[in-house]
Amino acid sequence: MFGLSRTKNGIMESFRMTIDAIRQNKLRSILTLLGISIGVFSVIGVMTAIRTLESSVESGLNVFGTNTFVIQKWPGIRVGNHGDEKYRNRKNIDYPQYEEFKRRARMPIMVSVSEGTSARNVKYRDKTVKRSIELIGGDEGTIRTYNTYIADGRNVTTDDVHSVRNVCLLGMDVVDRLFPFEDPIGKTIQIRGLDYNVIGITERKGEAFGGSQDNYIAIPITNFLQHFKNRWTTLSISVEAPSAEEYDKTMDEAIGLLRAIRKVPPGKENDFEIESNAEMIERFSGFTSGIKLFALSISVIALLVAGIGIMNIMLVSVTDRIKEIGIRKAIGATRTDILTQFLTEAIFLSEFGGIVGVILGIAGGNIVAVIFKVPAVIPFDWALYGLIVCSIIGIGFGIYPAWRASNLDPIESLRYE
Amino acid sequence: MSSLISLQNIKRHYEVGDEIVRALDGVDLTINHNEYISIMGPSGSGKSTLMNMIGCLDTPSSGKYEFEGELVHDMDDNQLASIRNRKIGFVFQTFNLLPKATALHNVEVPLIYSNIPKNQRIDKASKSLTEVGLHDRMYHRPNELSGGQRQRVAIARALVNDPSIILADEPTGNLDSKSGAEIMNILDSLYSRGNTIILVTHEEYIANHAHRIINIFDGKIKDDKIVKKK
Ligand SMILES: Nc1ncnc2c1ncn2[C@@H]1O[C@H](COP(=O)(O)OP(=O)(O)OP(=O)(O)O)[C@@H](O)[C@H]1O
Numbered sequence: 001m002f003g004l005s006r007t008k009n010g011i012m013e014s015f016r017m018t019i020d021a022i023r024q025n026k027l028r029s030i031l032t033l034l035g036i037s038i039g040v041f042s043v044i045g046v047m048t049a050i051r052t053l054e055s056s057v058e059s060g061l062n063v064f065g066t067n068t069f070v071i072q073k074w075p076g077i078r079v080g081n082h083g084d085e086k087y088r089n090r091k092n093i094d095y096p097q098y099e100e101f102k103r104r105a106r107m108p109i110m111v112s113v114s115e116g117t118s119a120r121n122v123k124y125r126d127k128t129v130k131r132s133i134e135l136i137g138g139d140e141g142t143i144r145t146y147n148t149y150i151a152d153g154r155n156v157t158t159d160d161v162h163s164v165r166n167v168c169l170l171g172m173d174v175v176d177r178l179f180p181f182e183d184p185i186g187k188t189i190q191i192r193g194l195d196y197n198v199i200g201i202t203e204r205k206g207e208a209f210g211g212s213q214d215n216y217i218a219i220p221i222t223n224f225l226q227h228f229k230n231r232w233t234t235l236s237i238s239v240e241a242p243s244a245e246e247y248d249k250t251m252d253e254a255i256g257l258l259r260a261i262r263k264v265p266p267g268k269e270n271d272f273e274i275e276s277n278a279e280m281i282e283r284f285s286g287f288t289s290g291i292k293l294f295a296l297s298i299s300v301i302a303l304l305v306a307g308i309g310i311m312n313i314m315l316v317s318v319t320d321r322i323k324e325i326g327i328r329k330a331i332g333a334t335r336t337d338i339l340t341q342f343l344t345e346a347i348f349l350s351e352f353g354g355i356v357g358v359i360l361g362i363a364g365g366n367i368v369a370v371i372f373k374v375p376a377v378i379p380f381d382w383a384l385y386g387l388i389v390c391s392i393i394g395i396g397f398g399i400y401p402a403w404r405a406s407n408l409d410p411i412e413s414l415r416y417e
Numbered sequence: 418m419s420s421l422i423s424l425q426n427i428k429r430h431y432e433v434g435d436e437i438v439r440a441l442d443g444v445d446l447t448i449n450h451n452e453y454i455s456i457m458g459p460s461g462s463g464k465s466t467l468m469n470m471i472g473c474l475d476t477p478s479s480g481k482y483e484f485e486g487e488l489v490h491d492m493d494d495n496q497l498a499s500i501r502n503r504k505i506g507f508v509f510q511t512f513n514l515l516p517k518a519t520a521l522h523n524v525e526v527p528l529i530y531s532n533i534p535k536n537q538r539i540d541k542a543s544k545s546l547t548e549v550g551l552h553d554r555m556y557h558r559p560n561e562l563s564g565g566q567r568q569r570v571a572i573a574r575a576l577v578n579d580p581s582i583i584l585a586d587e588p589t590g591n592l593d594s595k596s597g598a599e600i601m602n603i604l605d606s607l608y609s610r611g612n613t614i615i616l617v618t619h620e621e622y623i624a625n626h627a628h629r630i631i632n633i634f635d636g637k638i639k640d641d642k643i644v645k646k647k
Pocket residue numbers: 431432433438439440458459460461462463464465466467
């Protein structure tokens with residue numbers, strides 16, 4: 001307690017004196033503080049930018065399935081027919097299960113469904129597409145999980161699904177063949193003899209893995225199940241987590257929910273598969289760690305230079321105040337008192353710079369956010385590290401000047417002019 | 418009554434190149450409580466060195482120094498700092514105030530180093546300033562005060578920790594005669610209230626305020642006589 005009040009007094013003294021020292025050596029102080037600020041700024045700025053980009057890339061990747069996983073009866077990749085028995089004996093995922101799942105799932109920001117088959121001889125007036133087209137049953141979220149957007153017209157709505165409407169979306173391949181010179185929206189095509197009204201077309205995705213990604217027709221899942229269902233029909237459920245952080249939680253919820261819906265007894269393994277794209281995130285973080293390292297090395301250099309600046313300003317400050325040190329010693333300051341005073345001063349000095357750097361860094365990161373039109377993320381943890389590092393620099397580079405001050409001879413200091 | 422200060426064969430030598438400067442060359446001196454002493458002597462005779470020695474700012478090259486029964490010559494830096502803080506009040510020729518601090522804060526600083534809480538510090542410091550007649554100058558900085566007022570702030574600072582002894586090295590040396598007389602009045606009244614005072618001066622009439630006058634020459638005490646009864 002004794003020591004504490006002494007320390008507190010000392011710190012208040014040091015704070016006053018830091019302000020004085022900064023005032024007296026304005027230019028030098030500003031240059032030094034600038035150095036510290038640049039160091040901290042580069043870390044905080046880059047970290048803010050990376051966090052911001054990360055969050056935007058992740059939200060971008062959502063479309064590519066980063067935060068999305070798919071629940072289905074069959075695994076996505078199977079090697080040979082080994083173990084097929086196990087999957088075949090599972091119940092199909094049917095529409096009531098999906099509906100219940102969608103109704104009860106709390107975490108996901110999007111739940112959608114899809115099932116596909118193929119259709120030949122799709123017609124529009126006198127034109128027929130002979131080769132088979134992928135026929136997809138889905139709902140309002142399905143095109144998102146197919147990684148495309150509506151180019152014209154409108155998407156499938158929940159209304160379309162509930163009312164089992166005969167409406168369809170066309171991929172660009174289908175548009176090319178059936179409507180080379182016409183606007184397809186509002187026209188009626190025939191799929192296996194049934195009439196479907198074209199409500200929208202999707203953006204061209206081009207080829208992937210050697211095949212076209214635009215050769216499909218999407219219709220409401222309810223309609224699909226009414227007309228194209230067979231005993232093998234089982235639904236895929238796409239679930240999108242709100243964020244990468246909540247991905248695992250969302251998945252846990254989905255698994256628990258579906259187990260309950262499908263009445264999987266406790267202790268038994270899931271009777272469905274979960275397909276995810278978690279590796280994508282890992283790949284991205286590998287890329288950002290490179291940038292982080294770069295920013296870190298810039299900061300280290302800037303902070304080192306700033307540290308030397310602090311040392312210089314403190315040495316000058318000691319020389320300027322030799323007389324004062326003598327007076328303080330004559331009236332009872334110990335070496336420790338003087339050491340603490342100058343050390344605290346150095347820490348205050350670097351913290352001033354640090355705080356400015358943090359503020360500028362966060363502002364800079366936010367500018368990046370504005371440019372990329374993504375919500376800014378403030379890296380509080382790095383701001384904290386930045387300020388801690390400033391204290392360390394203050395101590396590291398302030399210790400020598402402080403030590404010099406504390407070791408001055410009181411008589412000689414008093415005589416110093 | 419035991420003595421306040423006892424110096425036995427105190428030497429303080431400086432090596433300057435090949436030469437040895439004997440600033441103090443075997444000083445024996447005993448000072449009791451409530452004495453008022455003037456130290457006189459030509460320039461370079463060792464007066465300031467002796468004051469610094471007594472004030473625990475300096476340590477002897479050899480000899481024995483006892484302060485209130487404690488052996489000063491054996492003390493480390495921290496103990497010396499603590500003695501200076503609690504037992505000794507310095508008044509310098511050049512005032513030696515902190516230039517950017519107010520009078521009040523200047524007087525407060527010794528109390529900071531003896532861990533006195535803020536409110537008590539303010540109390541004590543303002544009381545001390547009132548004693549030297551500066552109650553209306555507490556928030557002035559040294560450059561806003563006259564020389565005599567600055568020296569009074571210095572005296573207030575010397576008094577604030579209730580020291581056992583007040584050491585004043587040419588306290589009137591930088592002052593006009595009127596301000597000098599004011600300072601001497603304050604020292605006289607401190608003495609009459611029971612304080613112990615040692616004063617270095619070149620002026621006969623200043624020295625005559627004391628009841629005991631010590632003459633120094635070449636680092637040795639040349640004579641030491643009581644000039645007044647208490
Ligand atoms: N740090 C030092 N190094 C070498 N010599 C010193 C040092 N300090 C004092 N001296 C010498 O010691 C001697 C006594 O000095 P001191 O300051 O005590 O004299 P003084 O009696 O106070 O003189 P004045 O009346 O001019 O103030 C002088 O010869 C001085 O040169």
